[in-house]
Amino acid sequence: MALISPSRRLRRTPFSKGVEAAGVKSYTVYNRMLLPTVFESPEADYHHLKNHVQIWDVSCERQVELRGPDAGRLMQMLTPRDLRRMLPGQCYYVPIVDETGGMLNDPVAVKLAEDRWWISIADSDLLLWVKGIANGYRLDVLVDEPDVSPLAVQGPKAEDLVAKVFGPRVRDIRFFRFDWFQFQGMDLPIARSGYSKQGGFEIYVTDKRMGMKLWDALMEAGADMDVRAGCPNVIERIEGGLLSYGNDMTEDNTPHECGLGRFCDTATAIGCIGRDALLRVAKEGPVQQIRPIEIHGEKLPPVDYAWPVMAGTIRVGQITSAAYSPDFGVHVAIGMVKITHWDAGTELEVNTPDGPRKAVVREAFWA
Amino acid sequence: MALISPSRRLRRTPFSKGVEAAGVKSYTVYNRMLLPTVFESPEADYHHLKNHVQIWDVSCERQVELRGPDAGRLMQMLTPRDLRRMLPGQCYYVPIVDETGGMLNDPVAVKLAEDRWWISIADSDLLLWVKGIANGYRLDVLVDEPDVSPLAVQGPKAEDLVAKVFGPRVRDIRFFRFDWFQFQGMDLPIARSGYSKQGGFEIYVTDKRMGMKLWDALMEAGADMDVRAGCPNVIERIEGGLLSYGNDMTEDNTPHECGLGRFCDTATAIGCIGRDALLRVAKEGPVQQIRPIEIHGEKLPPVDYAWPVMAGTIRVGQITSAAYSPDFGVHVAIGMVKITHWDAGTELEVNTPDGPRKAVVREAFWA
Numbered sequence: 001m002a003l004i005s006p007s008r009r010l011r012r013t014p015f016s017k018g019v020e021a022a023g024v025k026s027y028t029v030y031n032r033m034l035l036p037t038v039f040e041s042p043e044a045d046y047h048h049l050k051n052h053v054q055i056w057d058v059s060c061e062r063q064v065e066l067r068g069p070d071a072g073r074l075m076q077m078l079t080p081r082d083l084r085r086m087l088p089g090q091c092y093y094v095p096i097v098d099e100t101g102g103m104l105n106d107p108v109a110v111k112l113a114e115d116r117w118w119i120s121i122a123d124s125d126l127l128l129w130v131k132g133i134a135n136g137y138r139l140d141v142l143v144d145e146p147d148v149s150p151l152a153v154q155g156p157k158a159e160d161l162v163a164k165v166f167g168p169r170v171r172d173i174r175f176f177r178f179d180w181f182q183f184q185g186m187d188l189p190i191a192r193s194g195y196s197k198q199g200g201f202e203i204y205v206t207d208k209r210m211g212m213k214l215w216d217a218l219m220e221a222g223a224d225m226d227v228r229a230g231c232p233n234v235i236e237r238i239e240g241g242l243l244s245y246g247n248d249m250t251e252d253n254t255p256h257e258c259g260l261g262r263f264c265d266t267a268t269a270i271g272c273i274g275r276d277a278l279l280r281v282a283k284e285g286p287v288q289q290i291r292p293i294e295i296h297g298e299k300l301p302p303v304d305y306a307w308p309v310m311a312g313t314i315r316v317g318q319i320t321s322a323a324y325s326p327d328f329g330v331h332v333a334i335g336m337v338k339i340t341h342w343d344a345g346t347e348l349e350v351n352t353p354d355g356p357r358k359a360v361v362r363e364a365f366w367a
Numbered sequence: 368m369a370l371i372s373p374s375r376r377l378r379r380t381p382f383s384k385g386v387e388a389a390g391v392k393s394y395t396v397y398n399r400m401l402l403p404t405v406f407e408s409p410e411a412d413y414h415h416l417k418n419h420v421q422i423w424d425v426s427c428e429r430q431v432e433l434r435g436p437d438a439g440r441l442m443q444m445l446t447p448r449d450l451r452r453m454l455p456g457q458c459y460y461v462p463i464v465d466e467t468g469g470m471l472n473d474p475v476a477v478k479l480a481e482d483r484w485w486i487s488i489a490d491s492d493l494l495l496w497v498k499g500i501a502n503g504y505r506l507d508v509l510v511d512e513p514d515v516s517p518l519a520v521q522g523p524k525a526e527d528l529v530a531k532v533f534g535p536r537v538r539d540i541r542f543f544r545f546d547w548f549q550f551q552g553m554d555l556p557i558a559r560s561g562y563s564k565q566g567g568f569e570i571y572v573t574d575k576r577m578g579m580k581l582w583d584a585l586m587e588a589g590a591d592m593d594v595r596a597g598c599p600n601v602i603e604r605i606e607g608g609l610l611s612y613g614n615d616m617t618e619d620n621t622p623h624e625c626g627l628g629r630f631c632d633t634a635t636a637i638g639c640i641g642r643d644a645l646l647r648v649a650k651e652g653p654v655q656q657i658r659p660i661e662i663h664g665e666k667l668p669p670v671d672y673a674w675p676v677m678a679g680t681i682r683v684g685q686i687t688s689a690a691y692s693p694d695f696g697v698h699v700a701i702g703m704v705k706i707t708h709w710d711a712g713t714e715l716e717v718n719t720p721d722g723p724r725k726a727v728v729r730e731a732f733w734a
Contacts, residue, residue: 003393004371005404006671008687009490009613010395026370028377029396032490032613037372099502104495123376123399125492128471129499135466135640136503246376246399273502304373320375 001026010034013059014149014211018219022229030060030123036231043326046235049198050327053157054230055218058195058202059149064107064119064127070139071115073271077133078119079109080255080272080282082265088113091176091191095255095263096126097274101281102251103258104129106243108193110178110204118204120150122245133273149211151203153218157225158200164221165214166190170201178204183217186210195232197240197367234302235323238332241292241365247303248290248320248334254278256286257336288317288338292362293348295331299324300352308351309335309359316341319350319359328366337361368393377401380426381516381578385586389596397427397490403598410693413602416565417694420524421597422585425562425569426516430477431486431494435508438482440638441501445486446476447622447639447649449632455480458543458558462622462630463493464641468648469618470625471496473610475560477545477571485571487517489612500640516578518570520585524592525567531588532581533557537568545571550584553577562599564607564734601669602690605699608659608732614670615657615687615701621645623653624703655684655705659729660715662698666691667719675718676702676726683708686717686726695733704728 004010004027011033013019025038036057039045048054066074076083079094086092088111096105096119105126110118119126131143153162162170166181170190173179178191186207194200205211219227243249249258255278256264266275266282293309300322309317317337325332333350341348344363349356371377371394378400380386392405403424406412415421433441443450446461453459455478463472463486472493477485486493498510520529529537533548537557540546545558553574561567572578586594610616616625622645623631633642633649660676667689676684684704692699700717708715711730716723 001370001373002391003368003405005393005395006368006669007395007611007614008670008672009611010671012672024369026372028372028374029399032396038370098498125495128492128496131465132496132499133503136500244374244376247374302373303375304377305375305379 013057014205014208015057015059015151015215017212018215019057019229031062033060035060039229042235045230046233048228049155049196049230049233049236052226053153053155053161053222054228056152056154056230058152061120061150063146063148064121064130065144065146066117066141068115068141070141071117074134074139074141075109075117076271077273080264080266080269080275080278082268086111089177091178091193093263095260099273099277101254101274101277103249103253103255104251106245147208149205149208151205151214152194152200154194154196154200155198161222161225161227162201165217183214195242196236235325238321238323238334239325239366244321254281254286256281257289259290288336289342291335291337291342292365293333293335293359294362295322295333295350295357295359297357300331300354309337310349310351311341332366380424381572381575382424382426382518382582384579385582386424386596398429400427402427406596409602412597413600415595416522416563416597416600416603419593420520420522420528420589421595423519423521423597425519428487428517430513430515431488431497432511432513433484433508435482437506437508438484441506441508442476442484443638444500444640447631447633447636447642447645449635453478456544458545458560460630462627466640466644468621468641468644470616470620470622471618473612514575516572516575518572518581519561519567521561521563521567522565528589528592528594529568532584550581562609563603602692605688605690605701606692606733611688621648621653623648624656626657655703656709658702658704658709659732660700660702660726661729662689662700662717662724662726664724667698667721676704677716677718678708699733
């Protein structure tokens with residue numbers, strides 16, 4: 001693997017000093033910001049995440065803040081998910097689509113108040129789309145990127161650790177809800193959410209100068225829980241079927257192709273810019289869709305381009321994420337497969353960089 | 368330095384196989400695509416670039432294509448540069464600004480025809496801003512990212528090499544103009560441009576399947592010129608005063624702060640979205656501006672955050688790019704300095720990660 005060249009453009013985070021002190025070995029770049037990918041090894045990080053608790057620098061989940069009288073209207077223009085019943089204190093996973101129904105991002109919308117929202121984004125400059133729409137439609141709303149850097153606490157001991165630092169009230173936070181807490185005079189929302197299936201929280205740090213103080217406080221409080229610096233783990237997230245924008249789907253895909261139809265209320269999401277384009281696919285269903293796929297054989301390299309999925313000599317799909325799972329003893333993978341070959345149990349072949357491999361479509365993700 | 372984790376999201380390019388075969392040592396990520404940063408070493412790459420000819424994979428300069436009756440109107444909405452006299456066959460460096468005059472990108476606009484433009488972008492998803500504006504203003508224009516991957520040929524022998532492959536007509540291309548050529552049946556524009564001061568061309572490869580064929584043809588034709596795989600060189604680009612969006616300026620800066628006032632015709636750029644916001648700064652001038660700065664002393668690490676520039680105990684600016692120049696025997700640097708301290712000859716101090724360093728504001732860049 002090659003090295004990554006440091007520059008200001010690949011932004012450091014309020015927690016970078018902690019990440020470096022913990023011995024980060026590799027990064028990816030996400031929203032033009034450093035996101036750690038490996039500390040000890042993907043496998044060691046994976047086992048630790050499933051058994052203990054980790055602190056994750058996910059500052060790269062930048063926020064797009066909408067503030068003003070038209071904030072709610074603008075938010076609904078962005079997504080086919082019906083937001084009318086959403087209350088302050090709730091988080092919604094919202095596909096964001098353009099006028100053709102193509103996905104521009106798959107963020108979490110955080111409703112702070114009727115006239116104030118954060119969109120906690122995946123890897124694309126969603127800020128620019130939202131600013132362009134707000135400007136073009138002359139909406140009465142401020143759109144910018146605030147000083148907010150999420151720090152995730154993930155793993156089976158996450159609740160105990162966060163309760164030790166913020167008090168027992170964190171135990172009352174329900175999944176995809178948030179509540180407000182204080183840390184050394186800083187008000188911050190804490191949500192029960194995160195990019196793993198091991199449970200945990202995302203702490204939205206609202207003052208970058210406080211980042212390392214909170215990092216250190218969590219590390220100190222977790223000393224007797226074997227707390228470690230960690231990061232989203234490629235094996236664990238594929239086992240859990242957590243999609244990655246830019247890997248598993250792009251602007252070429254509709255939410256329905258991504259299996260996100262349950263987050264689309266296309267009939268009632270009045271005002272959504274992509275609504276007309278999505279109405280037909282919402283009714284008739286997509287012709288290709290994301291599926292869990294098991295790949296057999298020797299350990300494969302990372303997926304850095306879409307691997308063709310073949311039925312004989314016909315290309316019927318592609319693999320976009322894959323990793324060898326120590327717990328399941330196979331390669332867990334995410335792929336997009338055509339309707340003719342997407343039924344569970346269908347046997348296919350994947351053209352990997354190491355040659356063709358047998359594969360099978362699964363009924364469900366692993367965890 | 369840490370490693371970079373491969374994934375489909377950090378897109379490979381049509382030339383990646385050539386880059387890897389040439390022994391690339393490190394990358395940055397630019398527009399969610401791999402951009403090589405070092406082959407032999409920054410210094411060896413630098414000397415070679417200044418004396419010979421290099422082939423650069425700059426596919427990460429993605430294109431935003433505007434096509435349709437409103438393409439020209441939309442292009443003018445994006446920039447304060449007056450485009451009325453621009454002809455097909457010309458390239459213009461165009462600051463792109465939002466409604467507050469903040470820079471969203473500093474691309475090169477390529478006018479293919481009255482109703483067809485490419486915007487060859489720096490590192491931000493400008494596509495999303497342009498799509499949002501086109502949608503909000505209901506313009507009659509298609510906006511997308513076409514299959515176009517620029518390959519640059521840079522260095523003093525660039526003209527000889529490109530003429531060997533495409534014929535002597537390339538010698539007639541004037542600076543920031545382009546003309547159409549053929550390569551194995553593929554039509555492609557070649558512009559006299561590039562992100563170095565050593566002269567050369569950018570070849571807009573219009574079919575990704577042809578990428579390696581062209582790469583190999585250039586390598587073969589240049590065998591007797593010591594042609595090598597190369598990349599934008601941090602030392603050479605700072606010497607030449609070539610700014611880097613995301614490093615030297617961000618959306619917080621106006622074009623005037625970036626010394627790009629000569630590309631702003633704010634009075635006559637009717638329709639530019641940021642025009643109102645820029646009128647005052649265009650008249651009165653900015654209160655801080657980019658300056659060439661010489662930093663003294665031992666070799667410094669790469670700039671991965673803005674280094675404070677001090678006058679005594681007062682912060683008067685920041686360094687955003689710096690590198691030790693073998694040819695000039697000092698650290699060449701780019702910084703943003705307040706009006707009170709920006710005169711050439713002003714002596715300042717820079718707070719680097721290695722401690723304070725003496726520095727001086729220069730009259731002009733080095734090359």
